Amino acid sequence: xxxxxxxxxxxxxxxxxxxxxxxxxxxxxxxxxxxxxxxxxxxxxxxxxxxxxxxxxxxxxxxxxxxxxxxxxxxxxxxxxxxxxxxxxxxxxxxxxxxxxxxxxxxxxxxxxxxxxxxxxxxxxxxxxxxxxxxxxxxxxxxxxxxxxxxxxxxxxxxxxxxxxxxxxxxxxxxxxxxxxxxxxxxxxxxxxxxxxxxxxxxxxxxxxxxxxxxxxxxxxxxxxxxxxxxxxxxxxxxxxxxxxxxxxxxxxxxxxxxxxxxxxxxxxxxxxxxx
Numbered sequence: 671x672x673x674x675x676x677x678x679x680x681x682x683x684x685x686x687x688x689x690x691x692x693x694x695x696x697x698x699x700x701x702x703x704x705x706x707x708x709x710x711x712x713x714x715x716x717x718x719x720x721x722x723x724x725x726x727x728x729x730x731x732x733x734x735x736x737x738x739x740x741x742x743x744x745x746x747x748x749x750x751x752x753x754x755x756x757x758x759x760x761x762x763x764x765x766x767x768x769x770x771x772x773x774x775x776x777x778x779x780x781x782x783x784x785x786x787x788x789x790x791x792x793x794x795x796x797x798x799x800x801x802x803x804x805x806x807x808x809x810x811x812x813x814x815x816x817x818x819x820x821x822x823x824x825x826x827x828x829x830x831x832x833x834x835x836x837x838x839x840x841x842x843x844x845x846x847x848x849x850x851x852x853x854x855x856x857x858x859x860x861x862x863x864x865x866x867x868x869x870x871x872x873x874x875x876x877x878x879x880x881x882x883x884x885x886x887x888x889x890x891x892x893x894x895x896x897x898x899x900x901x902x903x904x905x906x907x908x909x910x911x912x913x914x915x916x917x918x919x920x921x922x923x924x925x926x927x928x929x930x931x932x933x934x935x936x937x938x939x940x941x942x943x944x945x946x
């Protein structure tokens with residue numbers, strides 16, 4: 671059943687988000703032309719500047735539309751009058767929630783990748799992207815030759831970063847879902863309570879994250895031989911090990927955060943809330 675739910679969810683969201691993603695790429699091509707005009711110092715410099723400003727506005731619009739649509743889809747399908755019909759489908763709460771969560775995470779990552787691609791398109795006239803990639807490749811080559819760090823280490827970091835991005839996207843979605851699920855459980859002022867709960871979760875999360883980071887830092891500092899002596903010879907392996915620990919620790923923190931918010935959201939939805 672989850673597969674069918676995802677099919678209809680992606681179909682409904684793609685009708686709106688795909689044109690915006692394609693539009694951002696088209697505007698980035700126009701901004702590319704604008705950068706060329708500015709770089710040449712021609713009489714159309716003002717036009718080029720306007721195209722670049724339009725590109726930045728398009729990025730902000732892309733992020734806003736993606737966020738608003740995903741939150742609205744959750745509200746409309748599960749918390750509005752349509753929720754009565756949704757909950758009557760032969761699919762459990764977890765299937766409904768995972769459907770929204772997977773679709774939202776995919777679209778957030780897709781929007782991020784399209785924004786990165788658009789930046790590459792815009793900066794290509796001045797060879798900025800090529801220069802950065804070339805410098806990074808040269809730096810990694812020299813680093814690998816000096817310390818014997820191969821491509822496998824880079825792959826590990828890339829996989830850890832990808833996992834962290836996925837968990838962060840799911841955590842952002844679940845923050846909205848949990849806030850709305852709890853807020854709409856009240857009989858009045860549902861939106862107000864949702865906003866207050868959202869900010870409450872954010873504040874509590876900051877305190878917890880600061881405490882976990884401090885505890886992790888103190889624990890690592892007390893481990894003999896783990897923190898390298900930067901005043902002496904640079905222990906590259908220790909530095910890389912420290913980087914992996916922090917990356918995996920951050921992933922674990924986000925996984926626990928997602929699990930906690932998922933449990934709260936599922937519990938609130940199982941009570942079927944107080945639908946209007």
